[in-house]
Amino acid sequence: MSETPANPPAPGTPAAPGEDRRRLRRITLRVLIVQALTLLALWLLQARYHGAP
């Protein structure tokens, strides 16, 4: 779950811009995939059990 590296840099040490961008892209992708899967699970729950007109 952690988005932080095992050995985080000292507080206040900014990451290199390129590295930061790549990490943010990875995080974004991961969050969007997890959200899509969560919504899919809820959708399947509704599709299987929701029966009201």
Place this chain on the structure above:
Amino acid sequence: MHLVNWIIVFAYLAYVIHDGVRRAKGTHEIEGYFLANRSLPWWAVGLSVMATQLSAITLVGATGQGASDGMRFIQFYFGLPVAMLILGVTLVPLLHRAGVFTAYEFLERRFDSRTRTFTSALFLLSRGMSCGVIISAPAVILSVILKLSLPVCVAIIGLPTVLYTMIGGVQAVTWVDVKQMVVIVGGLVALLATLLLGLPDGVRVDDALHVAGAVGRLRTFDFDFSLTETYTFWSGLIGGLFLMMAYFGTDQSQVQRYLTARSVDEARGSLLMSAYWKIPLQALVLMVGVMVFVYYLFTQPPLLFNADQEARVREKAPAEYAVLQERYAQAFEQRRAAAHALAAARNAGDEAAAQRLAEEFRAREQEVTAVRNDALALAARVTGENPRDVNYIIPAFVMNELPIGLPGIFIAAVLAAAMSSIAAELNSLSTATIIDFYRRFVKTQAPDSHYLLVSKLATGFWGLFACFVAVFAASLGSLIEVVNRFGSFFYGSILGVFLLALYRRATARGAFYGLIAGMSAVAAVTFLAPQVSFLWHNVIGAGTVFIVGVLLSWIAGGSPAAVAAEGVAAEG
């Protein structure tokens, strides 16, 4: 309540106070008291962020909502993960690197002093009030269970929280939150497991869900685009996105959580915990409610869940109430038979019979609902109060139906949810009071020990103020909406100012008058078009501030905002 339950509740309270107070050892200056010297790990901060958001209102109101209205409330949170992503890229690094105590302090660096003062004052006003509402929810439960007066119950919840927050500061708030999240999730899981294990013979979990689904309790998505409906996919995704961005990005009660993280990455990681887990957690909360609904299909529930109101109705309109009870008993029996028949048909794999029996079950459910509505109308007429029965469904179930021990765990979970939210809010109210006002306008030069002392006193003051508000908040409308309404009146506009801060050419004048325009727009919509859902107020407020702020910055110019914060803006 059984002695064992009492022991669980008091053991929990004693542990929380002990654990919170012992954190005072590390807080000898205000940097430690308010920001834990920016030393906390992402996972503790992340749990604290979640515990702060998950109040007792969520546990009591949302589980009740799950029982009465089903899963669709979950759509309210659909914008949250995206909000966390946007904040992780924009405001989180900006605020964390600025080294500020409050989010509003950043606005002074970026714009000017009056914008800081104004936004911080709005925060104090809205959060001071909503903190009272958050105390009142569990106080209402306790007053029903213990048959004590509301002020006494408010004191039982509020005073221990004030005590450990006042003494231990943000360290106490965060580390107690971590344990409280464990208690909350543990309580919910125990409740759900008990409900699933307690299904009647011949009714499997799959059948139970089909029965609940037959009357709409498992409808999760509503794709209708409506400005007046709060719980739709689009309201949740768009309105919820703005609400969550405002809450997590500009509300000091949340901003202060991640300002305590060791680094920007850890602050970002703490918010991502909510991005991953908030919707599943909320699904768990609502599913508990849905399963309580299923439970009451096979065991007759009280006609009115609010025991206090039921007693008054029984006393003042005995004949009318007796007639309703008789109708209710008949309608319930017919619904129970229909539910059993539907479950049996599904169990046997007879699709045609299941469809026919689902129709029958829906008709019986409508009859039960009709009698309940008549009873609620009678209660409102007799007592002159809104029954707010939905908030009593889960407490009544827990106290009347669960075996010894579980009521104690559930009450501990409700207390944990309440205390974690209250503690974070008291801590942030105190921070804003001292950093944004006292240290700027009252005593600008003083030793750290002085500021530490007044910070503790400010925490105590806000705690007592919130307890006072709590006594009156209980007589307001639906608890969930009350809290969100308080926030959404100001939230969107304050978010607009922070969004404006990301725009390099925005000026202080643009920000200030944009803020006024945003709040005016929300006020106009609130009064002229009250049917518009409060979730959209955030979009309207933020959008107005941003547009007016940008236009004013272009047209009127003014001292380039940048003057104050070129470096800060450049980081965004």
